[in-house]
Amino acid sequence: MPVVRMLRQALSQAMQSPCCGCRTSVVPVRFLGVSPRQVPVDANFHSASFSETDHPRVLITGGLGQLGVGLANLLRKRFGKDNVILSDIRKPPDHVFHSGPFIYSDILDYKNLREIVVNNRITWVFHYSALLSAVGEANVPLARAVNITGLHNILDVAAEHNLRLFIPSTIGAFGPTSPRNPTPDLCIQRPRTIYGVSKVHAELMGEYYHHRYGLDFRCLRYPGIISADSQPGGGTTDYAVQIFHDATKSGKFECNLKASTRLPMMYIDDCLRATLEVMEAPAERLSMRTYNVNAMSFTPEELAQEVLKHVPEFQITYHVDPVRQAIADSWPMNFDDSNARKDWGWKHDFDLPELVTTMLNFHGSDTRVAQAN
Numbered sequence: 001m002p003v004v005r006m007l008r009q010a011l012s013q014a015m016q017s018p019c020c021g022c023r024t025s026v027v028p029v030r031f032l033g034v035s036p037r038q039v040p041v042d043a044n045f046h047s048a049s050f051s052e053t054d055h056p057r058v059l060i061t062g063g064l065g066q067l068g069v070g071l072a073n074l075l076r077k078r079f080g081k082d083n084v085i086l087s088d089i090r091k092p093p094d095h096v097f098h099s100g101p102f103i104y105s106d107i108l109d110y111k112n113l114r115e116i117v118v119n120n121r122i123t124w125v126f127h128y129s130a131l132l133s134a135v136g137e138a139n140v141p142l143a144r145a146v147n148i149t150g151l152h153n154i155l156d157v158a159a160e161h162n163l164r165l166f167i168p169s170t171i172g173a174f175g176p177t178s179p180r181n182p183t184p185d186l187c188i189q190r191p192r193t194i195y196g197v198s199k200v201h202a203e204l205m206g207e208y209y210h211h212r213y214g215l216d217f218r219c220l221r222y223p224g225i226i227s228a229d230s231q232p233g234g235g236t237t238d239y240a241v242q243i244f245h246d247a248t249k250s251g252k253f254e255c256n257l258k259a260s261t262r263l264p265m266m267y268i269d270d271c272l273r274a275t276l277e278v279m280e281a282p283a284e285r286l287s288m289r290t291y292n293v294n295a296m297s298f299t300p301e302e303l304a305q306e307v308l309k310h311v312p313e314f315q316i317t318y319h320v321d322p323v324r325q326a327i328a329d330s331w332p333m334n335f336d337d338s339n340a341r342k343d344w345g346w347k348h349d350f351d352l353p354e355l356v357t358t359m360l361n362f363h364g365s366d367t368r369v370a371q372a373n
């Protein structure tokens with residue numbers, strides 16, 4: 001059937017369908033190959049995208065970055081190893097490859113995404129593929145492709161196959177004209193990075209697909225995430241991970257942000273737990289589809305002071321990267337996550353002292369910690 005005729009037919013069906021809220025029963029259609037399809041959306045989709053007695057079948061995109069492997073570990077404990085598929089365009093290290101299902105998936109290849117979802121009977125997607133703030137500024141065309149075209153692909157696949165879709169947003173979705181201390185869920189969002197622009201777009205498109213097509217879209221705005229056993233992928237908050245490596249290796253750290261740069265931060269265990277909790281929350285508990293989540297907020301100077309309590313010879317110096325500093329200066333200093341706490345019971349476990357002890361212990365400074373205490 002010619003494309004124009006199909007579009008007309010889809011539009012006319014959408015106009016004729018009884019309106020439940022503002023949702024219609026037609027999802028966007030991709031015209032690929034010779035068999036374009038229209039997939040009706042169940043009006044009661046929010047109640048379940050899979051049988052409630054079954055475990056979800058999960059796909060994680062961009063899973064080999066800082067957060068994906070930890071998320072896979074957490075989800076596999078809960079839903080079973082074979083129910084969680086990790087994917088990326090990079091080659092997995094041995095321990096990841098042998099820890100559960102892994103497949104190649106390029107978020108820019110729509111047809112391949114659809115095949116993966118169909119062949120593996122996927123019901124939940126955690127869409128982690130992205131270029132972060134600093135690497136995004138270094139390659140805007142690629143960031144635009146991965147973060148925006150890739151987003152469109154995953155939204156369409158999710159809407160067509162009734163998936164529950166998690167997309168992380170970020171403190172970077174706010175900008176210099178947002179209230180920065182604290183930053184509430186709903187306020188002006190005019191970010192100055194391609195990363196931030198693409199994340200505001202993701203928030204708005206996900207919410208639009210939710211209202212328009214009933215897509216079960218869920219989104220958390222993460223602060224800077226600090227992890228011990230995985231490396232950050234090129235963001236502005238990376239210093240708060242690197243400091244622990246350097247403090248334990250050499251006792252010295254050169255920070256690329258000013259001493260007084262305050263940013264919201266979270267330990268990875270809290271971040272991944274928040275992600276699972278919002279995905280498991282009953283739909284009626286979610287008064288919004290995009291929530292701020294937070295744990296703590298600190299400056300490099302305050303972090304260094306806390307490290308010093310454990311590593312008395314630790315020295316921090318500053319060599320400011322103007323690109324990262326400009327980004328950080330436009331981001332929230334404190335994040336108001338009261339809606340997440342009220343609606344679905346968000347509560348963080350790690351504050352700054354627990355974070356520093358955990359990170360230093362992981363990096364093998366047990367003796368120094370013991371000596372200092």
Ligand SMILES: NC(=O)c1ccc[n+]([C@@H]2O[C@H](COP(=O)([O-])OP(=O)(O)OC[C@H]3O[C@@H](n4cnc5c(N)ncnc54)[C@H](O)[C@@H]3O)[C@@H](O)[C@H]2O)c1
Pocket residue numbers: 061062063064065066067068088089090105106107108127128129130131132146150168169170171221222223224225226231232233234235237
């Ligand atoms: N780490 C943080 O501090 C933080 C904070 C806020 C939000 N987030 C969001 O969480 C998600 C995961 O973050 P992360 O820190 O693990 O990111 P990361 O940069 O470490 O990893 C991103 C992954 O995406 C993959 N990728 C790139 N292009 C791809 C493509 N075409 N197809 C498929 N995969 C592709 C990369 O290979 C990489 O493994 C991102 O969406 C990020 O915006 C992270």
Ligand SMILES: C[C@@H](O)[C@H](N)C(=O)O
Pocket residue numbers: 132133134169170171172195222223224225234235236237238
């Ligand atoms: C904050 C977050 O989105 C990411 N860590 C970055 O700095 O780009």
